[in-house]
Amino acid sequence: MVEGVIIKYGHFEVDPSRMKIVKQQYMTEEEVERIVQMRHDYLEWMHYNFAKKVLKPPKEEAEEGHK
Amino acid sequence: MQKGVRLYSKEAYNTPLKPGEKPPEELALDNYLTFACRHKFCREVCPVYQVTRNEAYIPYGFHTSLLALYKGVSSFEELGDTFTHCLQCGACEVRCPNTLFMGDFYKVSLTTVELVRKVRSDLVRSGVGYPGYQEVIKEVDFHLQMVKKREDMLKWTEGLNVQVGGKSSVVLYVSRFTATQVTETARAAAKLLKKAGIKFAVVDVPEAGIGEPLDVAREQTFIDMAKKDIEKIKAMGAETVIVVDPHDYFFFVRDYSRMFGELPFKVVFITDYLWQLIEEGRLIPKNNVSKKVTYHDPCTLNKLTNLWESPRKILESIPGVEFVDEHHIDQWYYCCGNGVASFKKLHPEISFTIGQRRIQRALDLGAGTLALGCPRCWDHFTEVKTKARMEIELINVVELLAESVGV
Numbered sequence A: 001m002v003e004g005v006i007i008k009y010g011h012f013e014v015d016p017s018r019m020k021i022v023k024q025q026y027m028t029e030e031e032v033e034r035i036v037q038m039r040h041d042y043l044e045w046m047h048y049n050f051a052k053k054v055l056k057p058p059k060e061e062a063e064e065g066h067k
Numbered sequence B: 001m002q003k004g005v006r007l008y009s010k011e012a013y014n015t016p017l018k019p020g021e022k023p024p025e026e027l028a029l030d031n032y033l034t035f036a037c038r039h040k041f042c043r044e045v046c047p048v049y050q051v052t053r054n055e056a057y058i059p060y061g062f063h064t065s066l067l068a069l070y071k072g073v074s075s076f077e078e079l080g081d082t083f084t085h086c087l088q089c090g091a092c093e094v095r096c097p098n099t100l101f102m103g104d105f106y107k108v109s110l111t112t113v114e115l116v117r118k119v120r121s122d123l124v125r126s127g128v129g130y131p132g133y134q135e136v137i138k139e140v141d142f143h144l145q146m147v148k149k150r151e152d153m154l155k156w157t158e159g160l161n162v163q164v165g166g167k168s169s170v171v172l173y174v175s176r177f178t179a180t181q182v183t184e185t186a187r188a189a190a191k192l193l194k195k196a197g198i199k200f201a202v203v204d205v206p207e208a209g210i211g212e213p214l215d216v217a218r219e220q221t222f223i224d225m226a227k228k229d230i231e232k233i234k235a236m237g238a239e240t241v242i243v244v245d246p247h248d249y250f251f252f253v254r255d256y257s258r259m260f261g262e263l264p265f266k267v268v269f270i271t272d273y274l275w276q277l278i279e280e281g282r283l284i285p286k287n288n289v290s291k292k293v294t295y296h297d298p299c300t301l302n303k304l305t306n307l308w309e310s311p312r313k314i315l316e317s318i319p320g321v322e323f324v325d326e327h328h329i330d331q332w333y334y335c336c337g338n339g340v341a342s343f344k345k346l347h348p349e350i351s352f353t354i355g356q357r358r359i360q361r362a363l364d365l366g367a368g369t370l371a372l373g374c375p376r377c378w379d380h381f382t383e384v385k386t387k388a389r390m391e392i393e394l395i396n397v398v399e400l401l402a403e404s405v406g407v
Helices: A029-050 A058-066 B025-037 B048-052 B059-072 B077-084 B093-095 B112-125 B135-147 B176-180 B181-193 B219-235 B246-260 B271-277 B309-317 B348-364 B375-389 B395-404
Strands: A003-006 A011-016 B168-174 B240-243 B266-269 B291-295 B321-323 B369-372 B393-396
Touching: A029 B246, B025 B059, B025 B271, B059 B077, B059 B112, B059 B240, B059 B246, B077 B112, B112 B135, B112 B291, B135 B176, B168 B181, B176 B375, B181 B219, B181 B240, B181 B393, B181 B395, B219 B246, B219 B395, B240 B246, B240 B375, B271 B309, B271 B395, B291 B309, B291 B395, B309 B321, B309 B395, B348 B375, B369 B375, B369 B395, B375 B393, B393 B395
Parallel strands: B168 B240, B240 B266, B291 B321, B291 B369, B369 B393
Antiparallel strands: A003 A011
16 A cells, blocks of 8 residues: 555555556646545544444553543 | 536546447446445435335445346436435435445445435536426526626625725635625624634635536536636635635535645634634623524535534524524534535425424424524525424524624
């Protein structure tokens, strides 16, 4: 995975040379920023509406259980 | 088509579809990506689907119908009915995991708005057409006639004593629809800028301002109008362009920058600019406005350019306003019904029903006022509320702010 990923405009992007079958489309930096921001907004909205509690990593969960 | 202008984000869209010809394989592959996903997140979010409950009229249906054409089990002529049923609101694009969760990583996203423009234009270019396309052509011709009438286009500036044309680092861009049909919004914007002491000039006169040419194979008209406006703005020495109509904002931010590359000036939507002035203390909303208000997010802002904060902040800053907010993500599911380009002319009944349902949602919140950010939403909602005899006040956020500031 790591060798197939580049960082462009400060965000992860698949190495374009790997996109041989499905061609990449033209996307400006602003477009990338817009998609990333909307994803954050959407996940925040999902969390607000549907998350009953925040699950912790197993180690932290176990530690809390012992207290 | 003019060389060097990137009309579509995807190369596959550049090959015109023709009757009796198989679509290119690259397009079929793109169609297959949506057909094969079967998530159909694009379904419930689509305001047209909410009314029609017809899966042919969602992006899944659009891509499947093109795939059927590639497989030889449908005809080019059948595409007309399917592809007219799209508002071009962009809800599916932002709800689709192809865009929202992978688009920025793979640089492959759902591009429904561009696909709908392409197929509609291919239908017209090939002589097949689609139901109602003549009405869209009439609208384009009407627009082209109107923008030649300088006096009518600048009538909204009467008595405001604003600079028209000439050099200015800040430019106010008011295109034909707002300049001739919803003049109060443009006037309120100019008054507020003057009140804040901003030195600005109005473009003399904008030619662009409609997306319809891209639906009827008049792409060159769209490009020519846009280029002329960009040249005019450049000649004014503008550093910042304040846009009043969110449709224009969408064209500048997404279409023009894709077509012509980075623009030589910054484009700011009016509510963003006004909120900045409020924050700097240059505009003070002081008059009490006793209204229970909810806000309708225009598709061109909320879904297509992700601009939703500043109108809300402005409403919250107005004394006396009881603001009942509906989350902007919830409003991905909403539309006024007008659509971004031709939809209302093609399907007025669906357009009306979508508008009626949106107003009802505002009434269900107990709001007496529906604040808007788009002159076209105002125009369509005005028609809907009159026909449906619904009691609600419609006002642009800019006008509401002007009332509170006292201009």
